[in-house]
Amino acid sequence: MSGRVLVGVKRVIDYAVKIRVKPDNSAVVTDGVKHSMNPFCEIAVEEAVKLKEKKLVKEVVAVSCGPQQSQETIRTALAMGADRGIHVEVSGKDYESLGPLQVSKIMAALAKKEEAQFIILGKQAIDDDCNQTGQMTAALLDWPQGTFASEVSLEGDKVMVVREIDGGLETIRINTPAVLTADLRLNTPRYATLPNIMKAKKKKIANVKPADLGVDLTSRLEVLRVEEPPQRQAGMKVETVEDLVAKLRDAGKV
Amino acid sequence: MMFPACRYVCKAHRCIRALTTLRTDSAAPQLYTSIHRRTCSSVSTPRITTHHTIHPRDNDPRWEGIEMERFADEADVVIVGGGPAGLSAAIRLKQLANEQEKELRVCLVEKAPQIGAHTLSGACLEPSTLIELFPDWKERGAPLNTPVTEDVFSIFTEKHRIPVPILPGLPMQNHGNYIVRLGNLVRWLGEQAEELGVEIYPGYAAAEVLFHEDGSVKGIATNDVGIAKDGSPKDVFERGMELHAKVTLFGEGCHGHLAKQLYKQFNLRENCEPQTYAIGLKELWMIDEKKWRPGRTEHSVGWPLDRHTYGGSFLYHLNEGEPLVALGFVVGLDYSNPYLSPFREFQRWKHHPFVASTLEGGQRIAYGARALNEGGFQCIPKLTFPGGLLIGCSPGFMNVPKIKGTHTAMKSGMLAAEAIFPKVTAENLDSETAGIHVPEYSESLKNSSVWKELHAVRNIRPSFHNYFGLYGGMVYTGIFYWMLRGKEPWTLKHRGMDANQLKPAKDCKPIEYPKPDGKISFDLLSSVALSGTNHEGDQPPHLTLKDDSIPVARNLAIYDGPEQRFCPAGVYEYVPVETGDGMRLQINAQNCVHCKTCDIKDPSQNINWVVPEGGGGPAYNGM
Numbered sequence: 001m002s003g004r005v006l007v008g009v010k011r012v013i014d015y016a017v018k019i020r021v022k023p024d025n026s027a028v029v030t031d032g033v034k035h036s037m038n039p040f041c042e043i044a045v046e047e048a049v050k051l052k053e054k055k056l057v058k059e060v061v062a063v064s065c066g067p068q069q070s071q072e073t074i075r076t077a078l079a080m081g082a083d084r085g086i087h088v089e090v091s092g093k094d095y096e097s098l099g100p101l102q103v104s105k106i107m108a109a110l111a112k113k114e115e116a117q118f119i120i121l122g123k124q125a126i127d128d129d130c131n132q133t134g135q136m137t138a139a140l141l142d143w144p145q146g147t148f149a150s151e152v153s154l155e156g157d158k159v160m161v162v163r164e165i166d167g168g169l170e171t172i173r174i175n176t177p178a179v180l181t182a183d184l185r186l187n188t189p190r191y192a193t194l195p196n197i198m199k200a201k202k203k204k205i206a207n208v209k210p211a212d213l214g215v216d217l218t219s220r221l222e223v224l225r226v227e228e229p230p231q232r233q234a235g236m237k238v239e240t241v242e243d244l245v246a247k248l249r250d251a252g253k254v
Numbered sequence: 255m256m257f258p259a260c261r262y263v264c265k266a267h268r269c270i271r272a273l274t275t276l277r278t279d280s281a282a283p284q285l286y287t288s289i290h291r292r293t294c295s296s297v298s299t300p301r302i303t304t305h306h307t308i309h310p311r312d313n314d315p316r317w318e319g320i321e322m323e324r325f326a327d328e329a330d331v332v333i334v335g336g337g338p339a340g341l342s343a344a345i346r347l348k349q350l351a352n353e354q355e356k357e358l359r360v361c362l363v364e365k366a367p368q369i370g371a372h373t374l375s376g377a378c379l380e381p382s383t384l385i386e387l388f389p390d391w392k393e394r395g396a397p398l399n400t401p402v403t404e405d406v407f408s409i410f411t412e413k414h415r416i417p418v419p420i421l422p423g424l425p426m427q428n429h430g431n432y433i434v435r436l437g438n439l440v441r442w443l444g445e446q447a448e449e450l451g452v453e454i455y456p457g458y459a460a461a462e463v464l465f466h467e468d469g470s471v472k473g474i475a476t477n478d479v480g481i482a483k484d485g486s487p488k489d490v491f492e493r494g495m496e497l498h499a500k501v502t503l504f505g506e507g508c509h510g511h512l513a514k515q516l517y518k519q520f521n522l523r524e525n526c527e528p529q530t531y532a533i534g535l536k537e538l539w540m541i542d543e544k545k546w547r548p549g550r551t552e553h554s555v556g557w558p559l560d561r562h563t564y565g566g567s568f569l570y571h572l573n574e575g576e577p578l579v580a581l582g583f584v585v586g587l588d589y590s591n592p593y594l595s596p597f598r599e600f601q602r603w604k605h606h607p608f609v610a611s612t613l614e615g616g617q618r619i620a621y622g623a624r625a626l627n628e629g630g631f632q633c634i635p636k637l638t639f640p641g642g643l644l645i646g647c648s649p650g651f652m653n654v655p656k657i658k659g660t661h662t663a664m665k666s667g668m669l670a671a672e673a674i675f676p677k678v679t680a681e682n683l684d685s686e687t688a689g690i691h692v693p694e695y696s697e698s699l700k701n702s703s704v705w706k707e708l709h710a711v712r713n714i715r716p717s718f719h720n721y722f723g724l725y726g727g728m729v730y731t732g733i734f735y736w737m738l739r740g741k742e743p744w745t746l747k748h749r750g751m752d753a754n755q756l757k758p759a760k761d762c763k764p765i766e767y768p769k770p771d772g773k774i775s776f777d778l779l780s781s782v783a784l785s786g787t788n789h790e791g792d793q794p795p796h797l798t799l800k801d802d803s804i805p806v807a808r809n810l811a812i813y814d815g816p817e818q819r820f821c822p823a824g825v826y827e828y829v830p831v832e833t834g835d836g837m838r839l840q841i842n843a844q845n846c847v848h849c850k851t852c853d854i855k856d857p858s859q860n861i862n863w864v865v866p867e868g869g870g871g872p873a874y875n876g877m
Contacts, residue, residue, distance in 0.1 A: 016788030017873050034873035191479040194458045194495040195325040
């Protein structure tokens with residue numbers, strides 16, 4: 001086994017920023033807005049680096065698909081301990097319509113090219129909340145998947161994954177190579193400290209085009225309209241139960 | 255040393271005595287018995303401050319065995335702060351290095367997560383300095399897109415406005431200037447600097463000044479990360495990094511926290527007046543296209559402030575392809591009524607018919623606030639010390655009547671670069687101290703346009719301290735500045751520190767502010783949300799108190815807790831204690847927008863703002 005881990009990292013709008021919809025309702029405003037690494041991707045990077053520190057894998061490669069600025073996100077992953085980066089250049093209209101299907105095709109192609117043993121991704125991105133890339137990648141590669149992982153341990157050539165599911169926790173054992181997606185409680189990501197950022201400048205980031213990987217970026221989805229959620233209506237206080245029932249009847253709810 | 259408001263002191267004592275054991279909450283597990291300076295009983299004040307600058311880690315058992323050594327690196331010049339001054343200095347250094355084919359390592363650290371994210375200003379830029387720095391700024395794409403076309407000045411009354419003609423020669427005349435979104439200009443400067451080879455590290459705050467054994471400045475250390483809210487180390491704890499330099503430039507902006515230390519360390523303020531400040535609050539609005547007049551600048555004074563409270567407003571129509579206006583309100587921090595809330599003055603000013611007519615039908619898309627300098631010439635400290643120097647709004651070069659400080663900040667950065675360049679690239683420099691002293695910077699500043707400008711307007715702001723307040727100031731400006739260009743032989747003094755100007759609450763009338771209507775005026779918390787501010791929650795609050803008991807014992811008792819009104823982000827709240835009577839101060843550090851007003855205006859000067867983990871704070875976009 002190659003002992004190589006591919007980690008996908010996505011550059012998303014920072015979670016604390018107030019989102020604004022463009023006046024033409026086509027998309028969300030991203031120009032100049034603060035971006036950072038998707039929190040679940042940070043957890044994925046941390047897990048990969050931890051595996052390397054335990055000497056269970058040999059190399060961690062950080063991958064990001066996007067425009068020029070995605071390189072900053074890869075640098076952060078390098079500062080956290082990834083060995084090298086791959087920047088898959090996607091910009092303009094292609095980037096606006098980039099979704100899980102295309103990204104999983106790219107990840108699958110890269111996994112084959114790099115002979116990866118694991119692909120670790122965040123369970124979902126906080127901008128689209130799709131929760132699809134990990135699963136699609138596993139399907140395209142015909143690899144087993146351990147999604148919503150809150151605990152990962154390697155046992156020889158198999159992986160034990162504790163998954164967070166609706167009813168509680170599910171423990172599965174899967175073969176390698178495998179796709180894992182990180183959930184919140186998997187670990188606490190380390191900080192990318194300044195000395196590591198400086199060292200990361202010396203690590204390599206390769207530039208790749210999707211066409212080089214034989215991936216077609218056409219989207220099967222067309223975004224028709226983006227809207228803000230409806231404004232919260234003010235509530236009303238009532239004095240008695242009779243009042244409440246009367247108001248509910250008026251509103252047609254009862 | 256009795257306080258004048260004895261009645262309030264006794265009331266506070268009764269409250270405090272009535273405090274029973276407080277229920278501990280998970281975030282602050284330790285109770286503290288603080289020793290009162292005055293009389294009275296043992297008091298249980300809940301522990302608020304856990305930061306290591308107030309509670310050192312040397313004897314703290316939780317820190318035993320933790321590796322505290324720091325990684326260190328050397329540069330030729332280190333610049334603290336990626337604002338107009340810091341970036342101009344960095345750019346000028348690299349321009350000189352490239353011209354003279356010399357190697358020069360310039361490192362710049364900035365606490366914001368990206369360059370420009372903590373920048374907030376009106377702003378009406380005088381392009382003179384930018385032209386000096388980049389004669390080809392237009393070709394390079396500097397975002398100066400809105401030349402000023404109209405200049406409107408008004409005195410507001412509650413319902414009306416009195417137009418004031420802006421005669422050529424008055425400081426607030428804006429012909430030839432540009433309305434800019436300063437955050438975007440700063441971001442552009444950052445890109446230019448990187449292209450020239452400056453190493454820029456956003457997201458890393460300079461937290462500590464380092465000294466050589468001979469007392470000169472050695473450089474800075476960035477903040478530690480991974481300390482929990484109660485001050486103990488987390489698993490992810492990592493020490494900050496040390497950056498050593500021959501000269502360190504401090505460009506932290508108005509009221510920098512490291513500059514505050516340096517003033518004391520090197521006694522830089524012994525021959526100047528204490529700095530005075532104002533708070534500026536700003537919003538960006540997308541307005542109805544029909545009301546959009548690109549290039550129009552509007553300024554007002556008067557309502558809602560009374561003639562003794564310095565302040566005024568601005569409203570600029572930008573011209574960047576969409577109907578965007580930048581508007582804001584400035585209140586001098588030498589105000590005396592502790593019931594005054596700059597935020598609520600701003601919100602109610604927007605309802606003036608002249609302003610509301612522009613905003614009706616529009617949408618607010620951004621909010622922020624920052625303190626700014628008002629002291630001018632009389633408050634410029636000694637600017638150089640062995641190993642470092644101060645640039646930009648940190649020492650303070652703002653031209654107050656013009657309300658412009660960006661061009662002078664940039665100029666000071668450039669002059670600093672020109673002064674230190676020969677010294678840091680010299681082959682065998684004979685320096686008395688390990689950190690190089692560059693007094694040539696002060697000299698060149700004194701001979702520059704910045705000095706002349708600030709000298710000419712030095713008496714305008716202090717002239718407001720007269721019986722007629724605002725109107726007296728305007729008359730003074732008209733006579734002495736417009737006609738005599740500031741050549742009068744005297745220099746008026748300011749009133750002293752802003753923190754000392756508050757009158758006790760009992761001597762002042764509470765102000766009845768109108769409720770926000772949710773269309774033109776808004777509440778504080780929804781405004782703070784728009785600033786995009788956030789901090790890692792599990793870290794010691796960076797608003798540190800030298801004495802945790804003073805807020806309730808003094809600020810609340812005498813001044814009715816002015817910090818809950820002057821903070822533009824709702825950081826300070828006096829809430830009832832969980833059991834028993836009395837109040838306690840709650841610090842919502844995560845809301846902080848790094849404006850520095852609390853450090854300036856706290857009447858007890860008990861609040862010491864220190865830098866939080868880098869990357870935290872507002873996420874301004876082109877403010």
